[in-house]
Amino acid sequence: MSITVNAAPRRTTPRGFAFDPIFEILCFTAATTLLVALGGVIVALAIGGWPALSKFGIGFVTGSTWDPNPDHEIYGAAGPIVGTLITSAAALLMALPVAGGVAFFLVELCPTPLRRPIGTAVELLAGIPSIVYGMWGLFVFAPFFAAHVETPLMAAAPTGSVWETLFSGIPNGSGILAASIILAVMILPFMAATLRELLNTVPAQVRESAYGLGATTAEVVMSVTLPYVRRGAIGAVMLGLGRALGETMAVTFIIGNSHGFPKGLFDSGSTIASTIANEFNEASGLQSSALIALGLVLFLITFVVLALARLMLRNQAKV
């Protein structure tokens, strides 16, 4: 608080100055409301999930049996947790290079008449509701993926090799890899649009000086513009990762929804969000508590990811 007081510049014109305190209060309220809501969510999730968490303890995150039958009721969420991490990481790995390419092309290479249409198209992609991606994934992408990617890869994998394990599963277009690809398509426009905005903030002099020194386009991108926007770029990546971690509907359609550990890339799996979406409707008692606890786990994963990103940023800033 003291900082704002010190930093507040003295106004020379008194006109409208009575509004200033009100404005400050409004801003402060907005900021604190957000914090309170955030805290409220954590508390609500912790309270709701407590029966399951206290019953299963650490087994809730390490166990891989998810049995909602009231006669058994064992909830171990290792399968969905691993599924969430794998699909998000794979989606990010696939989407990042493409998003970077799109952004660099738009800013550095694209002929001016094409710049607007392509930019708008990328933004449009970002606006497509996730259920549409899910249905497209299930009805259009999955059959194609099964026939032209999964089946040939499985046939080509030498018996007994790592590839055979990696490509094991049911070649019907659903599963871990298919879900990751759909996720990649979904987070790509977000990341591309943010990266493009970032690259546009690079002052023209900086770029032109580099070109003036005889740098090639690739050199300018790699050693001038990219370092310039590094900080923001990590933010863009985290935005994409955040969406991938929490994405629900599209993944639910395509991932195959089995709660065990996925054995291969084509095997069916589940994510935290898809499990909640599938079962919350009909859940009661311990099952709904377990699903709320899953929500808490997802919250914590997102939190850790963001914290790691901050840490990376800080380390980079020191270099």
Add this chain to the structure above:
Amino acid sequence: MLKTFVAAITATAVVAGGGVAAAANISGAGATFPAPVYAKWAESYKAQTNNALNYQAIGSGGGKKQIIANTVDFGASDKPMKPDELAANGLQQFPTVIGGVVPVMNLPGVKAGQVRLTGDVLADIYLGLIKKWNDPVIASWNKGVPLPNLPITVVHRSDGSGTSFLFTSYLTSENPKWAAGPGANDAVNWPVGLGGKGNDGVAAFVKQTPGSIGYVEYAYAKQNAMDYAVMRNKAGKWVLPTAANFAAAAAGAKWNAAPGFYLLLLDQPGASAWPITGATFILVHSKQTNAQAGHDVLSFFDWAYKNGDAAAAALDYVTLPEPVKALVRKSWKTVVGPDGKPVYK
């Protein structure tokens, strides 16, 4: 602009207010499976009586929660409540329409209705014990059918659903290994296979995977012309999933011996009874806090029993036999208002 807007809102409020005073407004929530027929009935009912029904298809579990919390006039569930559970919550239930679960598959070179399955074999497939279509156990029931040498891909529902409840209840009753393993519930720990979201999700996976088997609601299988299996019923006969065979299961059932209408129509006697059949249910409080609201709900379902059969059949639901409807009407005498008198006469 603003004035017109305010005027419009006031006008709407007046009209709505007048409507409420003149006619009943029934609210219900629950199962998604019967939602289309309830909506159809509500539309005709409104046209004929000016009474409106507002039904929210939030799922059977939600329907139970809402009626227990007394936020709706009736709840709807595909999964009947056990008599002790009904008593504990002061509720009673009755069936409205019947549906069934149909095993569907994708077998290249095999036509719809060509493959015969028993409940025991179906459970072994879903347990992952029978792994190939040309397994001797399947072949022994299917002499002369060109069963392919394909691995069986099991497809189940990923979301909690009354369809899964009926299906797993059937497997539980037919196969002790299934009963000891996953058991019966609207979501279970499936030993093998992959889960599709909703009937659409299951159907899409089955269509895309040669050698797969799944299960969907009868109406869905029929409207999408899916390749179904022929099942063996309690009488030892092989039956097709048809409306008549679902009705046969309902007709053979001993409703009057089922307290609180707690009855799954699984494996019913009767030469043509389809073995995986079940009714969907309505839940109401036995003691109504508002006698008029209770009366309105029961009047609606009485009207539907009398006039709704054609609409239900058009949507591929199977309607209750007349004796069952008579039994249900008799049970309504125990729904009483605050004064202890029956709300429906």
